Amino acid sequence: MQYVKSTTELSDGTVLPAGAMIMIDDSAVRDPEIYENLEKFDAYRYLRKRERAGEENGHQFVTTSPDNLACGHGQHACPGRFFASTEMKVLFCLILLRYDLRYVPGADPPKYTRFKHHVAAPPDLKVQFRRRKEEIDLLHPKDGQRQQSPSVHIPKDKYLAFKSTASVTAIMFTYSRDIQSCPRILTTGRR
Incomplete structure (x- = not known):
């Protein structure tokens, strides 16, 4: 979470007023269409996802995607x-x-x-x-x-x-x- 230091207008016209609290929308991690049984702790949830064909390298803690923005994504992904x-x-x-x-x-x-x-x-x-x-x-x-x-x-x-x-x-x-x-x-x- 970050606070906007000064009123800022984004390229799409959205205005972020000074003092507003902003954060990345991580609602995808609570999307039942992406993750099953969200309210139940499942230590193997991501392991099973990696066992699917073509997803062996996905669903790691450091993996970025539009569904996991904890470390950013694309050219702005956190190198650390x-x-x-x-x-x-x-x-x-x-x-x-x-x-x-x-x-x-x-x-x-x-x-x-x-x-x-x-x-x-x-x-x-x-x-x-x-x-x-x-x-x-x-x-x-x-x-x-x-x-x-x-x-x-x-x-x-x-x-x-x-x-x-x-x-x-x-x-x-x-x-x-x-x-x-x-x-x-x-x-x-x-x-």
């Missing part, structure tokens, strides 16, 4: 979408393997904001997490030698609370002792 996709997957794996996450016990269930087909977590949402015993050493899978992680020490028996779900993802970066070492998390874990 491949890096962003990999970065999100790595961080998601690290968070799932290293931490237990939960909403604050006893708190009211979060009220997510819906705007058309977009869903946003409330900015004051509190999430607790605690370090768990690592079953797989993702940073050193070959030699298994542990080195000091660049992130701050988090006790394994305590839940820590942070506001907003974005904070959980950002913890890998915000609480690093050495901000220059952050890219190491995404590669081999060594300088």
Whole structure:
């Protein structure tokens, strides 16, 4: 979502007034003619689409099309979408393997904001997490030698609370002792 900085007239005569909120129309992802059983979680939805003849390379997270404009399309497709996709997957794996996450016990269930087909977590949402015993050493899978992680020490028996779900993802970066070492998390874990 973006806000229009100054009143702008598009080539078709549409006027975007200053201060208006604009976003890409992603209603196709909620179109039952394109996607079946939208209200039901289906982890294999896109995998099955890729199994169709001629669609083997489509329906990936980074694929752009008129039906998937999350990263733009055509000449305006985001060139960083491949890096962003990999970065999100790595961080998601690290968070799932290293931490237990939960909403604050006893708190009211979060009220997510819906705007058309977009869903946003409330900015004051509190999430607790605690370090768990690592079953797989993702940073050193070959030699298994542990080195000091660049992130701050988090006790394994305590839940820590942070506001907003974005904070959980950002913890890998915000609480690093050495901000220059952050890219190491995404590669081999060594300088």
